[in-house]
Amino acid sequence: MATERGTIESFGHVSRTAGTVFRYLLLAATLFGIVALTVLLIYVANDAIRPLTADPGWHLTFLLTLVLPTLAVGAYLFRTDPASFRFGGAIVGTLAVSTMFAGGVAMLFVDIVEPVTWFAYVLALCLALGGVVVIERLDRRLPFLVRFVAAGVIVLVSLLVVPGAVTSLPVYPSDGVLLTLSVGAPIALVVGRYVAAADGRRRRVAAVVATLVVVGLGAFVGPLVGVTPVPATVVLAVAVVPTGGYAIGRIRRNPERRAGLGLAAVILGGTVVGAVAVDALGFAGPQSWVDWGFLTSAHSGTAANAGLYPAIGGSILLMVTVAALSFPLGVGAAVYLEEYAPDNRLTRFIDVNISNLAGVPSVVYGLLGLGVFVTYLGQSTGTVLIGGATLALLILPIVIISAREALRSVPDSMRQASYGMGATRWQTIKNVVLPRAFPGILTGTILALGRAIGETAPLIMIGAPNVLFSLPTALSSKVSAMPLQVYAWASLFASEPFYQAAVPAGVVVLLIVLLSMNSIAIVLRNKYQSDQ
Amino acid sequence: MTDNQKQEYAADESTDDPTTDDMAIRTDVSESVSASGPTTSGAPVVRAENVDVWYNDDQALQDISLEIPENQVTAMIGPSGCGKSTFLRCINRMNDMIDAARVEGDLHLRGKNVYDDDVDPVALRRRVGMVFQSPNPFPKSIYDNVAYGLKIQNKDGDYDEIVENSLKRAALWDEVKDQLDTSGLDLSGGQQQRLCIARAIAPDPEVILMDEPASALDPVATSKIEDLISELAEEYTVVIVTHNMQQAARISNKTAVFLTGGELVEFDDTEKIFENPDSQRVEDYITGKFG
Numbered sequence: 001m002a003t004e005r006g007t008i009e010s011f012g013h014v015s016r017t018a019g020t021v022f023r024y025l026l027l028a029a030t031l032f033g034i035v036a037l038t039v040l041l042i043y044v045a046n047d048a049i050r051p052l053t054a055d056p057g058w059h060l061t062f063l064l065t066l067v068l069p070t071l072a073v074g075a076y077l078f079r080t081d082p083a084s085f086r087f088g089g090a091i092v093g094t095l096a097v098s099t100m101f102a103g104g105v106a107m108l109f110v111d112i113v114e115p116v117t118w119f120a121y122v123l124a125l126c127l128a129l130g131g132v133v134v135i136e137r138l139d140r141r142l143p144f145l146v147r148f149v150a151a152g153v154i155v156l157v158s159l160l161v162v163p164g165a166v167t168s169l170p171v172y173p174s175d176g177v178l179l180t181l182s183v184g185a186p187i188a189l190v191v192g193r194y195v196a197a198a199d200g201r202r203r204r205v206a207a208v209v210a211t212l213v214v215v216g217l218g219a220f221v222g223p224l225v226g227v228t229p230v231p232a233t234v235v236l237a238v239a240v241v242p243t244g245g246y247a248i249g250r251i252r253r254n255p256e257r258r259a260g261l262g263l264a265a266v267i268l269g270g271t272v273v274g275a276v277a278v279d280a281l282g283f284a285g286p287q288s289w290v291d292w293g294f295l296t297s298a299h300s301g302t303a304a305n306a307g308l309y310p311a312i313g314g315s316i317l318l319m320v321t322v323a324a325l326s327f328p329l330g331v332g333a334a335v336y337l338e339e340y341a342p343d344n345r346l347t348r349f350i351d352v353n354i355s356n357l358a359g360v361p362s363v364v365y366g367l368l369g370l371g372v373f374v375t376y377l378g379q380s381t382g383t384v385l386i387g388g389a390t391l392a393l394l395i396l397p398i399v400i401i402s403a404r405e406a407l408r409s410v411p412d413s414m415r416q417a418s419y420g421m422g423a424t425r426w427q428t429i430k431n432v433v434l435p436r437a438f439p440g441i442l443t444g445t446i447l448a449l450g451r452a453i454g455e456t457a458p459l460i461m462i463g464a465p466n467v468l469f470s471l472p473t474a475l476s477s478k479v480s481a482m483p484l485q486v487y488a489w490a491s492l493f494a495s496e497p498f499y500q501a502a503v504p505a506g507v508v509v510l511l512i513v514l515l516s517m518n519s520i521a522i523v524l525r526n527k528y529q530s531d532q
Numbered sequence: 533m534t535d536n537q538k539q540e541y542a543a544d545e546s547t548d549d550p551t552t553d554d555m556a557i558r559t560d561v562s563e564s565v566s567a568s569g570p571t572t573s574g575a576p577v578v579r580a581e582n583v584d585v586w587y588n589d590d591q592a593l594q595d596i597s598l599e600i601p602e603n604q605v606t607a608m609i610g611p612s613g614c615g616k617s618t619f620l621r622c623i624n625r626m627n628d629m630i631d632a633a634r635v636e637g638d639l640h641l642r643g644k645n646v647y648d649d650d651v652d653p654v655a656l657r658r659r660v661g662m663v664f665q666s667p668n669p670f671p672k673s674i675y676d677n678v679a680y681g682l683k684i685q686n687k688d689g690d691y692d693e694i695v696e697n698s699l700k701r702a703a704l705w706d707e708v709k710d711q712l713d714t715s716g717l718d719l720s721g722g723q724q725q726r727l728c729i730a731r732a733i734a735p736d737p738e739v740i741l742m743d744e745p746a747s748a749l750d751p752v753a754t755s756k757i758e759d760l761i762s763e764l765a766e767e768y769t770v771v772i773v774t775h776n777m778q779q780a781a782r783i784s785n786k787t788a789v790f791l792t793g794g795e796l797v798e799f800d801d802t803e804k805i806f807e808n809p810d811s812q813r814v815e816d817y818i819t820g821k822f823g
Contacts, residue, residue, distance in 0.1 A: 413668035420626060421681045421731070422658030431684070436671050
């Protein structure tokens with residue numbers, strides 16, 4: 001066909017107008033969500049923190065000590081050494097998020113659990129686990145059932161007897177020592193494990209001892225700077241040691257990234273220098289509604305004195321309960337459905353209905369919680385236990401679905417390899433499938449917990465009190481939560497001061513907690529995706 | 533695990549079994565067999581009699597009978613879909629994993645029919661090593677990869693020594709001896725496949741099955757794996773499925789040719805198959821006229 005054709009003058013032109021218009025419409029649709037969220041955040045944050053109420057001198061001081069140096073060092077690093085830039089950012093981010101987390105944990109020990117009770121249970125758990133390990137090691141030829149029963153007896157005895165025995169002792173060490181042992185020691189062991197993997201076993205002992213010493217110092221150094229021993233110990237154990245360990249470990253592996261430490265030092269140092277400087281020069285900071293008083297006091301009749309403390313504590317307790325209930329149930333169901341369940345009608349029916357349950361409105365779960373736990377099981381309304389159980393039901397389908405997704409992403413070739421070695425299904429799941437799927441499962445669970453922490457409707461339905469003046473101290477105490485408290489301020493105490501002060505401040509705290517939980521999940525996911 | 537040990541692979545208990553004697557003298561006879569000498573000696577390790585396999589109503593293998601000799605490399609070649617991998621997976625009952633698969637006939641491993649009712653497929657697989665098409669090390673350290681079989685079987689012995697020996701036999705020790713704690717996934721493709729071979733031989737299996745072990749590798753890594761297979765045949769019985777006829781000709785002592793429809797057309801010494809096959813279809817396949 002192409003025989004009688006001459007040379008081509010021009011190929012002509014094809015119109016792309018429609019395509020271009022379509023493309024920019026799509027871009028606008030994409031940006032709409034982000035812009036709306038940004039506007040909302042800025043608006044609420046402005047109401048809550050009120051940066052414009054500060055002295056100009058305050059702004060100028062922090063501009064000079066913090067913002068400009070950070071921008072200069074950051075821009076320089078970003079251009080010359082992006083890896084170090086990210087490393088520096090990661091250190092500051094880790095410190096910020098872990099300090100927040102440490103605050104929550106410290107609250108737990110200050111107002112909810114006596115350190116000695118916690119210590120007693122940790123000790124009991126250690127004895128139980130130790131007993132099981134010893135039985136496993138002693139004689140693996142004993143019949144499985146014998147070992148199983150023996151391990152069960154040891155676990156039960158130590159969990160039932162040891163806590164009571166320890167707490168009834170006439171004298172015990174100070175809170176700082178107890179927390180160093182019961183919070184610091186597990187963290188020291190984790191640090192030691194990482195050090196052992198990276199630097200060999202000999203350094204492990206040094207790392208464990210160093211961690212314990214740093215945590216133990218909290219009780220002595222804390223009071224010098226005006227912090228009581230318990231929070232000081234907790235912050236060192238949960239925030240400072242992990243951040244420091246992360247920074248040191250990274251530097252040892254990639255020494256060329258140590259410039260990132262400079263960025264972190266500029267940000268942290270700038271903050272401290274700025275704070276000292278405004279104090280010395282007498283510049284007043286912004287009259288933020290989110291201040292120490294707001295975080296540490298209970299509701300009050302006047303908006304300026306109202307605080308979120310019982311609600312924060314309630315949210316933390318609810319999260320612990322929800323995680324403890326939904327994680328084993330959800331992961332268990334996911335493992336069964338992915339690894340064991342035969343492909344039959346029943347399984348497909350369960351499959352479809354789990355997806356349906358994930359879409360059921362939360363107020364319906366609230367009604368279910370009220371009906372089952374309060375009316376049918378006769379629990380009193382609004383307690384930590386039934387609040388947690390209701391929220392756990394709410395996120396259970398999400399946990400199951402995301403855990404199944406994680407299990408499905410484990411390549412089948414790994415299962416084949418394990419079965420080919422003569423592993424049983426249980427061994428394959430335990431040794432190959434679960435370790436590989438764990439990061440994904442954890443990510444999904446954290447995101448699901450993030451949904452639970454923002455729920456209001458189910459808590460209203462089960463009769464959680466709108467206003468609570470002290471932290472719940474047991475599973476059967478009444479509980480409030482951050483979104484519920486905000487809702488109460490916006491509805492029951494609806495007045496101009498509450499709208500202007502307490503509501504935005506509560507929303508900002510809730511959002512900060514939620515966004516940092518999501519960022520933990522995203523960081524975990526990215527880290528393990530790049531590892532595999 | 534004790535529940536499995538109780539039902540340990542039934543061949544252990546039968547006293548009239550030739551297994552125990554063979555195993556005792558295995559290392560002694562090994563040296564007399566070289567990769568090029570197609571000498572069949574002693575009882576076959578694997579003996580298939582009239583094996584048929586169906587996937588639902590499709591027959592994948594028709595009436596396969598063959599005997600795989602000890603300490604030699606036996607290659608299975610044939611076009612895609614001819615059932616050679618299916619046959620390989622019959623030997624360690626990996627086909628049990630597929631719900632639709634159904635196996636009929638007898639398949640003896642050292643005299644014991646692996647499809648007998650009293651055979652626990654998990655216990656059977658502990659006596660058979662398997663290497664897959666694409667390298668599939670576990671996301672664990674190199675050491676834990678090799679020790680995996682020992683750990684799940686609760687084997688006694690010095691794991692450090694067994695891991696070292698297995699890596700040496702898999703010609704990987706010199707490359708990884710300083711990084712046993714690093715992840716097996718950090719190795720190159722060829723190293724990963726040798727790691728998988730080390731993992732397969734660590735529990736000292738009766739036979740090693742290889743399902744196209746070099747098809748996902750580059751030529752250099754492939755030639756290393758081929759050298760390794762020839763060396764392994766001094767101590768182990770190796771059954772290898774391959775697409776690559778030159779590979780079969782280079783490394784195997786015996787060759788089985790499967791053709792479309794799941795039939796075993798010819799099974800003989802490799803030299804005979806490649807130089808003077810009995811069947812015209814095999815000759816056509818080998819010379820590239822078909823398949």
